[in-house]
Amino acid sequence: MATLKDVTQRLRLLHRLEQRLSALEAEVQECRRLNLRLAELIDVVGELLVPIADRDEEGVAEALRRYRESVGGPAA
Amino acid sequence: MGTGTRRGPVTVRSLRADDDGLSFVLADRDHDVVVDVLFDGRRVWSFWTLRDSEPRGRERHVPWPSALVRFLDGQASLALVDHVSGEQVAAVDATLGSGAGRIRVVDSKGRPLGLDKSLTLSRLFDSRDPDQLAPLLSSIDTVLEALQRCGMDAFLAYGTLLGAVREGGLIGHDSDADLGYVSRFDHPAEVVAESFRLQRHLVELGLSVTRYSGIAFRVNLVESDGVVRGLDVFGGFMRDGHLYLMGEVGAPFQRDWVWPLTTVTLEGRSFPAPARPERLLEAMYGPGWRTPDPAYKFETPTATVRRLDGWFRGTRAGRDLVWEIPSRRRLRTRPVRPSAFARWVRRSEGAIGTFVDLGCGAGTDVFWMAKRGTPAVGVDFKPSHYQSMVARAARDQVPLTFTWANLNELRSALATGAELARRPGPRVVTARHLADALDPTGLEHLLRLARMVVGDSGRLYLQVLRSPAAGPAAQDPRQQLRRPGAEPGDVDALVEQIVQRGGRVESRHDLVESAADGPHGTEPSEEKREVTRVVVSWQR
Numbered sequence: 001m002a003t004l005k006d007v008t009q010r011l012r013l014l015h016r017l018e019q020r021l022s023a024l025e026a027e028v029q030e031c032r033r034l035n036l037r038l039a040e041l042i043d044v045v046g047e048l049l050v051p052i053a054d055r056d057e058e059g060v061a062e063a064l065r066r067y068r069e070s071v072g073g074p075a076a
Numbered sequence: 077m078g079t080g081t082r083r084g085p086v087t088v089r090s091l092r093a094d095d096d097g098l099s100f101v102l103a104d105r106d107h108d109v110v111v112d113v114l115f116d117g118r119r120v121w122s123f124w125t126l127r128d129s130e131p132r133g134r135e136r137h138v139p140w141p142s143a144l145v146r147f148l149d150g151q152a153s154l155a156l157v158d159h160v161s162g163e164q165v166a167a168v169d170a171t172l173g174s175g176a177g178r179i180r181v182v183d184s185k186g187r188p189l190g191l192d193k194s195l196t197l198s199r200l201f202d203s204r205d206p207d208q209l210a211p212l213l214s215s216i217d218t219v220l221e222a223l224q225r226c227g228m229d230a231f232l233a234y235g236t237l238l239g240a241v242r243e244g245g246l247i248g249h250d251s252d253a254d255l256g257y258v259s260r261f262d263h264p265a266e267v268v269a270e271s272f273r274l275q276r277h278l279v280e281l282g283l284s285v286t287r288y289s290g291i292a293f294r295v296n297l298v299e300s301d302g303v304v305r306g307l308d309v310f311g312g313f314m315r316d317g318h319l320y321l322m323g324e325v326g327a328p329f330q331r332d333w334v335w336p337l338t339t340v341t342l343e344g345r346s347f348p349a350p351a352r353p354e355r356l357l358e359a360m361y362g363p364g365w366r367t368p369d370p371a372y373k374f375e376t377p378t379a380t381v382r383r384l385d386g387w388f389r390g391t392r393a394g395r396d397l398v399w400e401i402p403s404r405r406r407l408r409t410r411p412v413r414p415s416a417f418a419r420w421v422r423r424s425e426g427a428i429g430t431f432v433d434l435g436c437g438a439g440t441d442v443f444w445m446a447k448r449g450t451p452a453v454g455v456d457f458k459p460s461h462y463q464s465m466v467a468r469a470a471r472d473q474v475p476l477t478f479t480w481a482n483l484n485e486l487r488s489a490l491a492t493g494a495e496l497a498r499r500p501g502p503r504v505v506t507a508r509h510l511a512d513a514l515d516p517t518g519l520e521h522l523l524r525l526a527r528m529v530v531g532d533s534g535r536l537y538l539q540v541l542r543s544p545a546a547g548p549a550a551q552d553p554r555q556q557l558r559r560p561g562a563e564p565g566d567v568d569a570l571v572e573q574i575v576q577r578g579g580r581v582e583s584r585h586d587l588v589e590s591a592a593d594g595p596h597g598t599e600p601s602e603e604k605r606e607v608t609r610v611v612v613s614w615q616r
Contacts, residue, residue, distance in 0.1 A: 025382075028386070029386045032386025033390065035263075035264040035265040035268060035388075036268055036387065039272065040268075040487045042269045043487055044487055047276075064491060067491050068479075068491045070272075070280075071275075071491060072275060072279075072285050
């Protein structure tokens with residue numbers, strides 16, 4: 001037969017585990033969000049780095065214009 | 077799917093209709109079936125008898141969907157029809173509102189409208205003639221071909237695939253067409269990067285694309301009848317024996333259920349489909365996908381929602397916020413009055429090389445600056461906000477620029493920042509009630525963009541709503557009025573974030589604004605707002 005003290009301890013443990021689980025879920029979600037950020041950086045660097053590295057002024061302006069167009073129009 | 081099990085024909089008694097909704101008695105209290113609601117013989121809406129109703133004494137009650145309410149003034153013969161058997165189960169002559177005339181659920185041109193499964197009012201396929209569907213089928217072909225030219229083999233998905241497999245045609249209670257594809261990549265970041273490349277290719281092919289998330293977008297086509305139609309393209313990928321397809325699928329799946337693609341027939345035409353379309357339909361709609369359900373609600377497992385949210389979503393936060401924009405007539409005819417904030421910025425700064433207003437809304441501050449000879453750029457997430465000012469600037473020959481940006485997309489923020497940073501300096505950036513409307517990601521991108529544009533010679537001016545101080549003022553309802561979209565926030569936390577990102581807060585001003593301080597003079601005259609202005613610079 002569990003004593004009141006045992007039950008209290010178990011409830012506390014359960015509460016701590018719930019808190020750790022919530023924290024863990026938040027951290028997993030935080031890691032998942034890096035995918036979108038990483039892909040955006042890959043895209044910007046991949047599309048804009050070459051003309052900028054070439055120091056081609058017209059090329060940079062054109063690349064920027066085309067890139068901004070390709071990011072997409074606004075939602076209706 | 078409804079929660080109950082069909083057990084023979086449903087018996088509905090004592091159907092009543094009033095201004096609140098429909099009330100009826102179910103002979104079998106556990107009987108949940110999907111019924112169509114017909115107005116004068118035409119389906120307008122569908123619901124599940126148990127799932128979508130609530131008990132009221134011995135009756136069940138279903139409220140009118142909000143999208144229908146504005147039509148419900150007049151008389152109509154209402155009928156409930158079992159969607160699957162087609163059998164009428166109840167009928168009543170209804171008199172709603174003033175009771176004058178017949179109730180007609182139609183658009184401004186008199187064309188019939190109905191509710192789809194999301195309770196969105198639209199022109200459904202069942203109210204269109206076959207020849208009206210031809211442009212849609214051609215649009216599907218156009219987008220499929222364009223995707224193929226970009227190296228992506230897409231196929232019919234969701235309701236469009238369901239209709240093709242189950243009925244060989246478009247589902248009557250559906251209103252749009254969906255396409256999907258499965259990437260060859262298995263890492264979410266690569267799948268997103270691929271989706272960006274696809275978008276770029278489609279734009280280069282002359283198509284207009286609106287992004288929903290990291291792997292879903294809409295292709296906007298102008299059809300031969302002049303109607304602009306959006307076709308949704310949902311990306312997907314396979315990982316660890318599971319298929320994840322935006323926006324509802326996360327299920328154990330085999331590669332040979334996807335490839336090689338096969339074909340299905342839709343309205344007499346052949347379109348690509350996954351190798352085992354029934355497997356994908358089961359992943360989308362569950363094992364009961366063969367039974368029609370016009371009131372279907374996705375019951376996507378939390379684990380799938382969390383994965384798709386975490387990997388791909390978050391680029392559209394705040395896009396549905398409605399801001400207070402004066403009428404077009406007012407913007408085009410009345411004298412343009414700037415905000416007190418813009419006047420203050422102009423007084424505070426000497427020569428401004430370029431004035432940039434982020435979240436410019438109607439663009440009156442931009443117009444006012446440009447008219448005083450300052451090169452000015454307005455940036456907003458909705459071009460409809462600044463359209464009137466574009467027209468007015470052209471008419472009055474005021475040189476200015478308006479451009480679109482989405483601060484919840486890092487790509488958009490960086491590219492906009494790079495473009496604006498090339499304009500003459502010193503560049504002064506303002507953001508009036510923007511930082512207090514953005515989510516944390518949007519705010520981070522706002523500060524990043526501002527830093528790029530301001531450089532080491534200009535300044536960023538922010539105005540935000542301040543949380544009301546404790547005490548009597550906090551109880552004053554006038555103090556709690558706020559701009560739509562903006563939320564009073566913790567200014568200390570904002571300042572801390574600015575400093576963390578290398579910014580220097582030159583000054584901070586707490587004040588109370590009245591309607592007269594707004595840019596348009598359209599806000600309620602009794603409104604008072606506690607606001608804070610923050611001036612920021614960066615030194616490199």
